[in-house]
Every structure is written in C-alpha cells, then in structure tokens.
Amino acid sequence: MNYNVELELTNKTESYAFGQVAKQANGAAWLKCGNTVILATVVVDETDFVDEDFLPLTVQYIEKSYAAGKFPGGFIKRETKPSDFETLTSRIVDRSLRPLFPKGFANPIQITVMVLSADNDADLQVLALNAASAALYVSDIDIFTSVTAVRAAKIDGEIVFNPTREEMENSTLDLYLAGSRDDMLMIEMQSIGSDEVEVLDALMIDPIIDSAGMAQTMPVRRSNAMSEDELITVLERAQEELKKANTSYESAFKPFAAEPFELQCVISEINAEMAEYVRATHTDDLKKGINQMAKTERSTALRTIRKNIMKEKPEWDEHELKKAIESVKRSMVRAQILDERVRADGRGLAEVRPISIETNVLPGAHASALFTRGQTQALVVLTLGGAKDAQMFENLTDKGTQNETFMVHYNFPGFSVGEPSPIGAPRRRELGHGNLAKRALEGSCVQNGQTVRLVSEILESNGSSSMATVCGGYMALRAGDLEMADPIAGVAMGMVSEGEKYAILTDIMGLEDHDGDLDFKVAGSKEGITAMQMDIKLGGIRLDVLREALFQAKEARSHIIDIMLASEAKIELNEGTLPSTDLFHVDPGSIADIIGQAGKTIREIIERFDVTIDIDKKKGAVKLTGKNREGLRGARDHIEGIASGAVQPEKVEYKLGDVVTGKVKKIVDFGAFVELPGGVDGLIHISRLSEGHVSRVSDVVKEGDEITVEIVEFKGNKIGLGRAK
Known part of the structure; x- marks a missing residue:
C-alpha cells in the first residue's frame, strides 16, 4: 500500500492512503497504525432525500475476526450480529460526526468503518473515528472540518494521552473526547474505582479474631471519583491535543479532498402567516400545552390546537401548520427560559423534580428499587450470582475470553412514552444507556467475588431515564446488601443558548432535551464524577460554561443523594431470597482437613448447607456464598470447627481384602x-x-x-x- 500521509501524533504514528481502494465510494480512507489497519468509507445517495427534520446518517463499525487471526465465536463461523463493543463504537462515531452536517442535509449517508487488521495495543474506538473523519474530509461532500478523538488516562497520578491498552489497565480515568480544532463535540468519561483492598473493619471497637488468629478484615472499594476542577483541567489539555491533531489532519488531507458537489439542504421554511396567527390567537392554549409535562399529554394538546385552527382556517395545509405550531412552541419554551428564567413546568433552572423511592417491591427478586423522578420512572432489579454466572465475551484484540461480572441491562419499552411499539432486541440507544449506568456504578461497588446483574425497566420516561437507572441501580445494590464506596446518583443537564445569553438547566425533561442545545449526563458522588456523557448540538461549548454546568450538576447530585440516603435507611432486605456472602480466614494448615480425602468433606458441607465455597490455600481465605444467611452461618461454624479441631472430619482407612x-x-x-x-x-x-x-x-x-x-x-x-x- 502506498501511503500518502504519515502523521506523528502523541504516542503514535498514523499513516493514511487515499484513492487506492473503495474508489466508487464518495470518500475512503485506509488507516494504518502499528499493525492495525482500518478502512473507512462514506457513501451518500445524491438522488434521494428524506423529507423529515433529521439527519439520515447511518454509521456501522464492523470488526472482522480475521483481523486478529481468529474464527468468529459460536456455531456460525462468519460475522453476524454486532457485538456490544461494535454497537457502542458505532454510536460514538455517529455522535461525534453528526454535528458536522449542516441543518437541512437530507441525503441518506452511510459511513462504514471496517477493522481489517488489529494490533493488541490498538485503541480501536479512537482509530475508528479518525478514519471515518478522514474519509468524510476527502469525500466530495462539502464538509471540510476534521473531527478526531483523543483518549486520556490517569496513571500514577499523571495524565497520559493516547495510552496503550496495557497502560489503560492501570488507569483510574477513561476519558474519550471528540472534537474539531476549536470545539469539543462529544465526551465519554469514566472514573475507575481502584481494586478492592482488605482493611481492618474500623467499625469494630474490638476486632473479631478468627480461627487463624487473624483480625477479621473486610473488603473495601476505594472511590476514585474525579473532582469537577480536575476534570476541567484534563479537558483543557485534551482540547489542546485535539487542536494540534486536527490542524495536522486538515493540512495533510487537503490535497486529497475531492471536488465537492452542491449540497441540497432541505430547509423547512416556516409559514410566517401561520406562525403569526398562532401567536396572536392561541398563545394561551400553547402555554397550557407546553405545561403538560408528559409527552403524550403535550402531543394531544398541540394536536387539539392544530385541529381547532384547521376549523378556523380550512384552506390551510395541515402539515405546514404543524411545523408552524412546533416552531412557535420551541421559541416560546426557549424565550421563557432565557428571559424569565422559568421552565415550562414552572421549575427554576436548577430545580430537581420531586423524587420518590421504594425498595424491594419485588419479593421474589434478590433486590429491587422503584425510582421515580417527575414523570420518569425506573424499576431496577438486582440479581446476584457466582463466577459461573458471569457473561463471557471476547473483544477482537483480547488474547482470550473475559468474564463480565458487573452488568447493567437497560430496557425502554414503548409504553414508557405512550407509544404502541413492539418490544424486541435492545437497540443502540438502550445499549448505550446501560453502558453509561454501568460505568457510573461499577467502580464504587464492592462485589466480593460475586456476579452482579442490574436490569432497568423504564416504566415511564420524560427525560433522563439513564440517570434514573443510575439512581435506581444504586438503591437496588444497597437493597441487595452490597457495599458501595460512595452513594452514586445521576442527573441530566441541558442548556438553552441564544447569542451570548445562555441558561443551564438541571434535571431536564423531554421537552427541554428536544428544544435545547445540550444533552449532558453526569453521575457521581457528592465529591466528584464517576461517569459522564455529553453531546453538543451547538457545535461546541466553552469550558467556563461547562465548568458552571458541572458544579450545578454537583449540587443536584448532592440533593438527590440526600433523598436516597434517607430511603436507604429504611431498606428491609429480602431475607428469604437474597443470597449472602461471607469472607473469613482459617489456618492454612487446616485446609486439607476442610477439603477432605478427594474433596469428600467440602462436598458434604456444600450439600448440607447449600453453599458454594472458594478457598485460597496459601492465605487460608475462605469465601462462602449461599442462598440464605442461616445456611451461611452453619457452613462457617462447621468449617471453623474443623479448622480448630472441634469437629473431626470422617477419615476412612482401607487394607487389602476389604x-x-x-x-x-x-x-x-x-x-x-x-x-x-x-x-x-x-x-x-x-x-x-x-x-x-x-x-x-x-x-x-x-x-x-x-x-x-x-x-x-x-x-x-x-x-x-x-x-x-
């Protein structure tokens, strides 16, 4: 391959070839970084357009198993359903590039990113976006802004940009930032909790001494929530990296850019006469409709206004009138926020909707929480298991299969927004929201070797169901008696901006998400942030404004956490169904007696007390997991009895002729x-x-x-x- 461009970037070198493969696509880029090779293509339908108010962009990120010298897993030996990683990476590329397209771009466009060769140390999500952006830049579509990605890690207290996968294993920060030379466009962030460490139980005035003569210890997860000020500092440095990289990309790619064809943007012109009539005659009705918080109620109110006007003006086109009403509604919502500092439902800009929490509402589940905030409601259900219950998976660059022991599965049925849609396989949005909640909670959870599955059933949605999943997820974990390093809550933030005027909104509802300029979800403790996701519709955001939004979100989290802690104090465990775990130590010299000849003794304990047992023979550490606490206590007493000599396991000796x-x-x-x-x-x-x-x-x-x-x-x-x- 003849590489046209070679770029030296922070901690890596990227080589690009243009015009040599996929020549019938509107744009194509062949990217090589180390042993990783990625092909990105852009194809646009120049003869068709979508008559709707959205960008018909589809992004597909596809990993080929042969790229790592592997066969596809499973019975069928060819690539079929995309993995969660592929789906999430497709979302990242889509959300990063979507802001580049001008309003009204209506031609269907497909961006395909294929991993053809994979290096074990490659950051495929960063390279995927870089390749896709390069293909778009050199295509004949009239877009000449480079958008690329940078990943930041925090290793031994130092910030490292574009780390290797091996370095990421020791990082307490995973920050993925996409942007152009001047603007941040998309942020994904996770603050990673440090490994569980065993410390003396500080709550015990007289520590318990176990049969090994050791003070009883308890596993503790140290929180690594990142402070708002530190995050802003990292973002400032990351933005400098993006500016430097995108300047290099645009300078290097410009000679290979194709002659652009004329974009045919479909700008929906609002009928001025209709809009003025709506303002003059139906402003009060429109305000009442806006104040209907539920999407279905609001839609019904707006539809009623439209029907009434059609009776008054039967000669008008109803579709055109619908657009005029929507335009007037949007301007009214935004003006009320910017000028009166009051939102459609009467809240102040920083006010959180009323919250109610119920725990263990499902007696047959291990634990559950029903979290309701305004008209958003999440039922989060916890299931606990052992190592065998973990989700096996293998990413392209993994050397072998891995086990996922902390899962968050998010479901968004149509009835939650009053729509009669069938329930099927999880879509990209559902996978993305579940992944965000997982990143928010996992680092603070002390699992004690257990497999944890949280399922969030969204029963009602009017804004920020992913953050309701975070709050409900924390409550479900506590209702299942799992230790957490910190209470974790989440809140969705929004922003409305006109010129120099802007307003930051706390706990946005669906109307404000639809008519606003920023979708910003932040989760964490009272001290800092554990996970964040931001999509910017404006084309960028100033860091001073982002800082203000982060601290406003911190105040909201603190308010929500106080409510959650009050509810946590009232939790009654599902004792009859909740499995339990116990950790203790015995003299390592007694392990052989506990196991017994050919494992007979330990099998008898497992069957008698209905528990699972894991033993560290060197340390004498014993972990019991059982379906109920009574069986757990019985098993522990029996094991400690064997270790102390109080209980003598059966020993059978044989002789010839028996x-x-x-x-x-x-x-x-x-x-x-x-x-x-x-x-x-x-x-x-x-x-x-x-x-x-x-x-x-x-x-x-x-x-x-x-x-x-x-x-x-x-x-x-x-x-x-x-x-x-």
Whole structure:
C-alpha cells in the first residue's frame, strides 16, 4: 500500500492512503497504525432525500475476526450480529460526526468503518473515528472540518494521552473526547474505582479474631471519583491535543479532498402567516400545552390546537401548520427560559423534580428499587450470582475470553412514552444507556467475588431515564446488601443558548432535551464524577460554561443523594431470597482437613448447607456464598470447627481384602473409577470387571451404578479394585 500521509501524533504514528481502494465510494480512507489497519468509507445517495427534520446518517463499525487471526465465536463461523463493543463504537462515531452536517442535509449517508487488521495495543474506538473523519474530509461532500478523538488516562497520578491498552489497565480515568480544532463535540468519561483492598473493619471497637488468629478484615472499594476542577483541567489539555491533531489532519488531507458537489439542504421554511396567527390567537392554549409535562399529554394538546385552527382556517395545509405550531412552541419554551428564567413546568433552572423511592417491591427478586423522578420512572432489579454466572465475551484484540461480572441491562419499552411499539432486541440507544449506568456504578461497588446483574425497566420516561437507572441501580445494590464506596446518583443537564445569553438547566425533561442545545449526563458522588456523557448540538461549548454546568450538576447530585440516603435507611432486605456472602480466614494448615480425602468433606458441607465455597490455600481465605444467611452461618461454624479441631472430619482407612460398596464415578476405556466410602477413589480395571471377557466397560456398569468391590492392591496413593465374589 502506498501511503500518502504519515502523521506523528502523541504516542503514535498514523499513516493514511487515499484513492487506492473503495474508489466508487464518495470518500475512503485506509488507516494504518502499528499493525492495525482500518478502512473507512462514506457513501451518500445524491438522488434521494428524506423529507423529515433529521439527519439520515447511518454509521456501522464492523470488526472482522480475521483481523486478529481468529474464527468468529459460536456455531456460525462468519460475522453476524454486532457485538456490544461494535454497537457502542458505532454510536460514538455517529455522535461525534453528526454535528458536522449542516441543518437541512437530507441525503441518506452511510459511513462504514471496517477493522481489517488489529494490533493488541490498538485503541480501536479512537482509530475508528479518525478514519471515518478522514474519509468524510476527502469525500466530495462539502464538509471540510476534521473531527478526531483523543483518549486520556490517569496513571500514577499523571495524565497520559493516547495510552496503550496495557497502560489503560492501570488507569483510574477513561476519558474519550471528540472534537474539531476549536470545539469539543462529544465526551465519554469514566472514573475507575481502584481494586478492592482488605482493611481492618474500623467499625469494630474490638476486632473479631478468627480461627487463624487473624483480625477479621473486610473488603473495601476505594472511590476514585474525579473532582469537577480536575476534570476541567484534563479537558483543557485534551482540547489542546485535539487542536494540534486536527490542524495536522486538515493540512495533510487537503490535497486529497475531492471536488465537492452542491449540497441540497432541505430547509423547512416556516409559514410566517401561520406562525403569526398562532401567536396572536392561541398563545394561551400553547402555554397550557407546553405545561403538560408528559409527552403524550403535550402531543394531544398541540394536536387539539392544530385541529381547532384547521376549523378556523380550512384552506390551510395541515402539515405546514404543524411545523408552524412546533416552531412557535420551541421559541416560546426557549424565550421563557432565557428571559424569565422559568421552565415550562414552572421549575427554576436548577430545580430537581420531586423524587420518590421504594425498595424491594419485588419479593421474589434478590433486590429491587422503584425510582421515580417527575414523570420518569425506573424499576431496577438486582440479581446476584457466582463466577459461573458471569457473561463471557471476547473483544477482537483480547488474547482470550473475559468474564463480565458487573452488568447493567437497560430496557425502554414503548409504553414508557405512550407509544404502541413492539418490544424486541435492545437497540443502540438502550445499549448505550446501560453502558453509561454501568460505568457510573461499577467502580464504587464492592462485589466480593460475586456476579452482579442490574436490569432497568423504564416504566415511564420524560427525560433522563439513564440517570434514573443510575439512581435506581444504586438503591437496588444497597437493597441487595452490597457495599458501595460512595452513594452514586445521576442527573441530566441541558442548556438553552441564544447569542451570548445562555441558561443551564438541571434535571431536564423531554421537552427541554428536544428544544435545547445540550444533552449532558453526569453521575457521581457528592465529591466528584464517576461517569459522564455529553453531546453538543451547538457545535461546541466553552469550558467556563461547562465548568458552571458541572458544579450545578454537583449540587443536584448532592440533593438527590440526600433523598436516597434517607430511603436507604429504611431498606428491609429480602431475607428469604437474597443470597449472602461471607469472607473469613482459617489456618492454612487446616485446609486439607476442610477439603477432605478427594474433596469428600467440602462436598458434604456444600450439600448440607447449600453453599458454594472458594478457598485460597496459601492465605487460608475462605469465601462462602449461599442462598440464605442461616445456611451461611452453619457452613462457617462447621468449617471453623474443623479448622480448630472441634469437629473431626470422617477419615476412612482401607487394607487389602476389604470388601465395600461404592458408586461408579467415571467410565474410561480401560476401566471404571469408583468412589468408595470416605470420598476415596479407586480404579477397577476392565479385566477385573467380570470373570468372562469384556469388550466395553459400559456393557457391564454405568456411571452412577452401585458396585461391590474388593481392595486388591495399593500403588502409592492409588487403590486397585476387583469385583467382589
């Protein structure tokens, strides 16, 4: 490949080839960084346009398994359904590039990003956006603004830009920032909690001394919520990185840009006569309609106004009138906010809607929380499990499969907004909102080796259901008796701006999201931010304005957390269904007795008390997980009794000639393994199964059969068996 451009950027080198592949696309870029190769293409339908008020942009990010020398996982050995990572990356590219298109661009446009070769250390989300932006820049679409991405990490207290994946493993910050030379356009941020550490339980005046003679310890998750001031400082530095990178991109790509065709923007002209008539005759009705907070009620009110006007002006075009009413409504909402500093529902700019919280409303679930804020309601349900319940996954650049032990699944049924839509597979928005809530909560949760699944069912939505999921998720975790480093809440912020005038809105509802200029979700504790997501419709935001919005969001979080803590104090656990976990230590020298011969003792404990047991043989650490606390206490008492010598596990010793009855445990070609009383295993060879010739072991015995055998030989620790006569 003949590379036309090679750019030296912070901690990496990117090489681009233009005009050599995918030549029938409107634009194409072949990007190489290390051993990673990405092809991005842009195709626009120049003959068609969409007569709707939205940009018909589709972004697809696709990873090819061959890029890492792998076969696709699963039964079908070809790429099919996109993974969550592919879907989330498609969303990131879409949200970053969408602000570039002028208002009224109505031609369907498709951006495809394909990973053809993958380096284990590559940041595929950053490279995907860079490649897509390069393809758009050199295309014949009249857009000559470069948008690229930078990722920032915080490692040992230092900010690192464009870190490797190995470096990210030691980072307490994951900040993805997309923007042009002058403007930030999209932010994704997560403050990552440090690993669980074991510390002495400071709440105990007299620490409990366990059977190993050790003071009882408890796992603690240290919070790494980032302060607002520190985040602004990082964003300032990241913006400098973006300016430097985009200046280099635009200078290098300009010679390869195609001659642009004339964009045919469909600008919806508002009928001035209709708009003036609406203002003159139906302002009061429109104000009443705006004050209807629910989307369905508001739509009904606006539709009624339209029908009444059509009776008064039957000669008018109803579709044209609908646009005029919508335009007047939007200007009224914005003017009321900017001029009167009052919102459509009567709230002040920084006021949070009324909140109510109920916990453990589902007696059959492990834990649940019903969080309601205004007309947004989330039912968040917690399920706890063990390591086997984790979600297995493998990203393209992973060396092997990984286990996801903290999951947040967000569902948005149509009835939550009064729409009769079918419920199907989660869409991009649902995956994105669930991922945001996961990033907000995971770093503060002390899992104790458990697998955690939160499912958020949005029952009603009028703004910020993802942040209701964060708040409800925290309450569900606490209702499940899981420790949290900090109380975590989330709030959606908005902004309305005209010229130099602007207003920052706390806890926006759907109307303000639709008619506003900023969608800004921030989650965290009273001290700082754990996750953030921002999409900017203006084309950029000043850092001083962003700082003001961050601190206004902090005040709202503090208010919400106070309400949550008051509700947390009233939680009654679902004792009958909630599984429990216990961590304690024993003398490592007693582990062999706890396990027993061939695991007999530990199996008996598991069956008797209905628990799962994990043991660290070197440290003597024992972790119990059970369906109820009674069984957990019984198992712990029994194990500590064995460790102290108070309980003597059964020991069985055999000698030659003993005749015993055992159970066939496993069949192999040369014989059968038999479990004897005391948990000891022996082998009966195929030649000793019967007096006559035996072709197959399974012709004589089956797994699970009881069989009477004689001890015929000892070979070290192995016992040889014969068929008893």
